[in-house]
Amino acid sequence: MTQKSEAVPETSPIPYGRQHITEADIAAVVETLQSDFLTQGPKVEAFERAFADYVGAKYAVAVSNGTAALHLCAMALGVNEETRVITTPITFVASANCIRYCGGTVDFADIDSATALLDIERVREKLESKPKGYYSGLIPVDFAGNPLNLEKFRKLADEYGLWIIEDACHAPGGYFYDSHGNKQICGNGQYADLSIFSFHPVKHIATGEGGMITTNNELLYQKLLKLRTHGITRNQELMEENHGGWYMEMQELGYNYRIPDMLCALGISQLHRADAGLARRKGIAKVYDEAFSDIAGVETLQTNKVAIDESGDTGHAYHLYVILVQNRKGLYDFLRERNIFAQVHYIPAHTMPYYRKLGFKKGDYPEAEKYYAECLSLPIYPSLTQQEQEYIIEKVKEFV
Ligand SMILES: *Cc1c(COP(=O)(O)O)cnc(C)c1O
Numbered sequence: 071m072t073q074k075s076e077a078v079p080e081t082s083p084i085p086y087g088r089q090h091i092t093e094a095d096i097a098a099v100v101e102t103l104q105s106d107f108l109t110q111g112p113k114v115e116a117f118e119r120a121f122a123d124y125v126g127a128k129y130a131v132a133v134s135n136g137t138a139a140l141h142l143c144a145m146a147l148g149v150n151e152e153t154r155v156i157t158t159p160i161t162f163v164a165s166a167n168c169i170r171y172c173g174g175t176v177d178f179a180d181i182d183s184a185t186a187l188l189d190i191e192r193v194r195e196k197l198e199s200k201p202k203g204y205y206s207g208l209i210p211v212d213f214a215g216n217p218l219n220l221e222k223f224r225k226l227a228d229e230y231g232l233w234i235i236e237d238a239c240h241a242p243g244g245y246f247y248d249s250h251g252n253k254q255i256c257g258n259g260q261y262a263d264l265s266i267f268s269f270h271p272v273k274h275i276a277t278g279e280g281g282m283i284t285t286n287n288e289l290l291y292q293k294l295l296k297l298r299t300h301g302i303t304r305n306q307e308l309m310e311e312n313h314g315g316w317y318m319e320m321q322e323l324g325y326n327y328r329i330p331d332m333l334c335a336l337g338i339s340q341l342h343r344a345d346a347g348l349a350r351r352k353g354i355a356k357v358y359d360e361a362f363s364d365i366a367g368v369e370t371l372q373t374n375k376v377a378i379d380e381s382g383d384t385g386h387a388y389h390l391y392v393i394l395v396q397n398r399k400g401l402y403d404f405l406r407e408r409n410i411f412a413q414v415h416y417i418p419a420h421t422m423p424y425y426r427k428l429g430f431k432k433g434d435y436p437e438a439e440k441y442y443a444e445c446l447s448l449p450i451y452p453s454l455t456q457q458e459q460e461y462i463i464e465k466v467k468e469f470v
Contacts (some may be wrong), residue, residue, distance in 0.1 A: 083334045084449045084458050087272035087389070090347065098339040102332045109330040117334035118282070120341050125242070126258040127265070129291040133285040133298055134335060136239050136268025138327040139281035140168035140209075143264045145324075146293040147207060149174040156196055157209035157237075159418040159438040160190035164193035164417050165209050165237045174430070177205070180435040185420040185444075186392065189437070197230050201329050204361075207233040212241035213416070215351075215387030217377045220261035231432050235254040237260035242274045243348040244387030256387070257355050259286030269333075272451075274347060274389065275340045277333040280429045285447045297324040335404055351388040354459060357449060358391050361463045368470040369394040369444075390415055393470060394444040401446060404469045410462055413447045 082394055102113055122130035133139050149155070153174035157166050158181055166176045180193040188210045197205060208227055210218050220236060227234050228272070241256040248254050257265035264287075267273075269280030285291055294304050295461065301324030306312060309319045362368040371392050377385035392415065395401050403410050418438045420430035448462055 073297055076341045081185045081409050081458060081461055083409045083411060084454070084462065085272075085411045085451075086447050088453070089271040089276035089453045090343075090345070090443040090451065090453045091276075092339075095190060095336055096177040096341045098335040099332050102335040105331070107331045108330060109332075111331040113331040113334035114329065117341075120289040120338055121282050122284060123265075123285055124162070124341060124344065125265075126255045126271065128259060128286040129284065129288065131283045131285075131291065131294040131298060132329045132337075133281045133327045133435065134329050135279045136266055136270065136273075137168070139266040139268070139283045139327070139355070140164055140235070140237070141171050141325075142294050142297050143266060143283060144168045144172045144325060145297050146290050147233050147235070147263070149206070153206045154204060155207045156193055157419075158211050158213070159435045160186050160416055160441060161211040161214060161237065161419060161420050162239070162416060163422060165211055166237075166425070169209075173389070174206075176399040176425070178430070178438075180433055180437045181441060183214055183437045183441065185213075185374055186216055186371050187211070187216060187442055190219070190226060193223075194226060197232075202230060204234060207235065209235045209237055211239075212387070213245055214390040214392055215240045215244050216371070216374050217241055217244045217254075217256050217385050217387070219246060219374060219376045220254065221246075223284060234262040234264075236265040238265045239273060240389035241387040242267055243277075243344055244377070245358040245385035246374060246448060247379060247385075248376075253385075257284045259284055259315065263287060264290060269337060269340075272417055274351075274387065275337060275344060277329070277337045277340070280329050280333050280337060296321065298327045300324045300326060310394065338438050347452040348387060352384060352386070352448055354450050354454060355386070355388045355391050357459055358393075358450075358463070362392065362393060363464075365470060367395060368369060368466065388450055390447045392445050392447050392449040393442070393466070395446060398443065398444050401466065401469050405462075408465050410449065410465060412428040412449065415447050416442070418442050 088421040118130040129419045149172035155169045156177045159178045169176045182189040238256040244256040265284045267282040269277040301322040302320045304318045
């Protein structure tokens with residue numbers, strides 16, 4: 071066992087992820103503060119357009135956070151008490167909770183141990199074990215930034231008449247190659263009905279709080295716009311009556327899930343640097359890969375095969391860099407004492423007290439639980455310095 075270290079840490083605290091704010095970002099926010107709009111101004115649409123273009127989707131709807139994005143998706147797809155949905159236990163709980171917000175039933179399928187992604191074969195078994203129509207949808211997650219093979223998920227979903235919400239919070243800028251060799255960018259609307267993103271500070275693009283939904287489906291797009299703002303429309307073509315210039319209609323029960331203009335200005339500015347940030351993340355991941363390739367006792371997750379091309383270029387977006395070690399708690403504490411704040415992603419959702427109360431129990435998804443026992447996310451973010459990364463690698467090696 072490791073001893074409690076009395077040594078003064080050799081570095082200032084290194085978190086597992088952090089935002090990167092530049093002078094240009096600050097200027098963009100200040101400019102909006104001095105404009106006529108703090109919220110619901112031109113920056114919202116501009117951010118939506120820029121983000122839709124970035125991922126190659128037709129439509130984008132900016133919202134107050136990633137969880138709100140998930141909730142609105144579930145509402146737009148008509149999730150209710152009759153709805154049953156399958157997601158992965160290795161995700162942030164919001165991926166599952168959005169179904170519960172609408173009264174629906176959450177089910178899980180186990181992960182593929184090599185990638186920690188939702189295992190499509192386990193999903194297929196679940197679907198086959200019930201009559202058609204039993205399940206309504208799937209919420210797969212591009213976990214850690216590792217892109218799912220959504221083409222395969224789409225095929226399966228179509229066999230069973232299911233919709234797909236892609237939780238792409240970890241994967242802005244990620245991509246995989248479809249069976250025709252075409253690049254498919256996460257969130258491009260090609261295979262998923264809806265995709266969602268988060269702009270929390272640890273994510274690639276940070277606005278403090280913020281989220282985005284992308285889709286190629288115009289009907290869903292129109293629903294989302296309405297649900298984001300109380301279920302109200304001002305679009306004359308969609309209204310049942312019209313009493314004059316002031317008139318608007320609340321047509322269903324929506325929420326205030328809007329994102330302010332200030333934050334969209336920040337988002338647009340951050341989006342300009344998204345490719346550079348992504349390249350830096352890939353660079354950091356490569357250094358970790360090489361450092362741990364010959365270290366007994368440190369395993370790494372595999373990149374989905376469909377995300378790698380012949381040149382070795384990767385579509386992995388590296389929100390997280392996960393290693394697997396036997397004594398995970400030991401390593402976590404050892405690194406913490408040395409000012410390296412590694413993190414664990416994730417505690418399997420089905421083992422949370424809330425989901426246990428709904429009938430799930432430990433042992434239900436053994437691959438997810440085995441993964442959880444060993445996983446540790448090492449720091450990865452664009453402003454992580456080479457020196458800091460060397461220090462992290464040295465300390466991990468020292469421990470194992
Ligand atoms: C961050 C995250 C969310 C939630 O996003 P918020 O903006 O924090 O609400 C949902 N799913 C995944 C996989 C996430 O990483």
